[in-house]
Amino acid sequence: MVRGAPILKRVGSLPDWALLLFAGLVYLFLYAPIFVLMFFSFNSARSTQVWEGFSLRWYAELFRDQSVLDAFYTSMVVGVTATAISTVIGTLAALALARHSFRGKTLADSTIYAATVMPEIVVGVSLLAFFVAVQFQLGITTIIIAHVAFCISFVTIVVRARLSGMDRSLEEAAMDLGADPPTTFMKITLPLILPGVMAGALLAFTLSFDDFVITFFVAGAGASTLPLKIYSMIKFGVSPVINALSTVLLVATLVCILGGSRFFSRKEE
């Protein structure tokens, strides 16, 4: 600690250009590979190292590949279904945790947070073991179940953050004015937490759409999502088609995340 101080001081006294250089290098390290990948998805040649000219041929090829389209379709079905189910369950869980006290609440509370930091590989292996044990046919259904399982926690956490910022007396005021509990929920609670619910849903969709590790374990032979497809393609060598597919995945994810953060930070006018 004490010895560290002079070093810190030295860093602190670095000239501005050096700090800028450091920051720039960090960003370069983080983003350069991704930009290179995206860049070469537009290359007209097969090479992923030498630029020859702009072209969309790899995207065209991508969308002609039936197995890629199948994987995309599977990802969408899984994403939408898992999002819908986990959003409903996660929102209800958030309401229960924020509004009621019940036995085992502390336990329920901490398990929800624990689930978000659980190593994916552990979740994947245990889910696989579970499905095998109950002799559940692996396929799109098991993927959906697995995705719902890990998305719920995230939805709950996001919705709960929104709920904790909401004045409890608003619901009391609604009831005071003659609204029964269902009406209070539909007219007051839901509209007020909706930004949180939407943000949670988009987060769930993004997580589901991107997930590789857990999906890898529970997909079985029949179903393949986009990340699984990319993995299987890369086994046959890097091709610009993979670059194009990765770019599509990246853009889709970014759109979801940006949309979600805009929703979540939206203020009441």
Add this chain to the structure above:
Amino acid sequence: MRERQTQERPPEAARGAARPAAVELAGVTKRFEDFVAVDDLTLSIYEGEFFSLLGPSGCGKTTTLRMIAGFEDPTEGELRVAGRPMRGVPPYRRPVNTVFQSYALFPHLDVFENIAFGLRRAKVPKDEIRRRVSEACALVQLTGFERRKPARLSGGQQQRVALARALVNRPKVLLLDEPLGALDLKLRKEMQIELKNLQHELGITFVYVTHDQEEALTMSDRIAVMKDGKVQQLDTPANLYELPANRFVAGFIGQTNTFSGEVESVRGERVTLRTAGGLELEAFAPAGREVVKGSEAHVAVRPEKVRFGEAGDNAFAGEVRDVVYLGSSTQYVVELKGGERLVVYRQNAREAADSGAGDEVWVAWDAANCLVLGE
């Protein structure tokens, strides 16, 4: 305690025969786990009355109001609104409305929809909703603000929306929890007058919670002074001020000088007391206030009832310690020979001679203004 209350308050029959009660509490107790927030409360609030619950923070005012509104269930006792027992009746089926301390305006709805919320739940026809909401807006001077969202209103305007939103439903009883607490002093004074006028015009029973004794005194028909979940005294503002039941009420309502001492003699209402400092005090015990010779008793005299001079049942020499000019009056702190300190108010009239700190003075007051307090 309760015995004394019933004895000192004019009996119910005397104050307008069979005045129907809007809210009745009978032995209402509220416990949170082991903590008793409201302790065996029994009182009736009459129809059309401006009734206040007054007391320091944490004395159980809000809890009492929340039980009337239906957000909390009494642990024990019975609560009736308009004669109907309320046990098991949810808030949305009670003929009462609440103005919340935080206003609790719905942030996603505009002023119109906030005010219309209760009417929509009651399935009032659209035309009537429009008419009643604009009436309510006019009543609280919010016409023209119907399409504003609450966040774009000032504190005073939000307060009015909260009021209109409750009043538009024409409740039997309006519950108000420190509704003016968040407003600045000037606005608060204005709203006090407006609220009082409104209550008078509409004839709705108001149950008003406040910790501000001045506010309660100026607005209320009757006040229940609470401490630690118990009613200390339930009375009109004038009686609370002139005939406080105990030391707590005397100290909480207005400013007062209290002395403690041993009772030397009791002759009817007249009591003589000797303080530890050696003062011999002539005091007055209202009917029903038990005073036993030889026991310890407390007496109170209001600062404005003390005069400078030697004429009075109680007259003592002392020295002026402090002088504070208050505008319409001046406050003097006088230290008596025995070491007791006394606060004296004197109206500021031009001919009044000034006394400064250090002056030797005589102070005097009558036995009738020196009240023996209950415990």
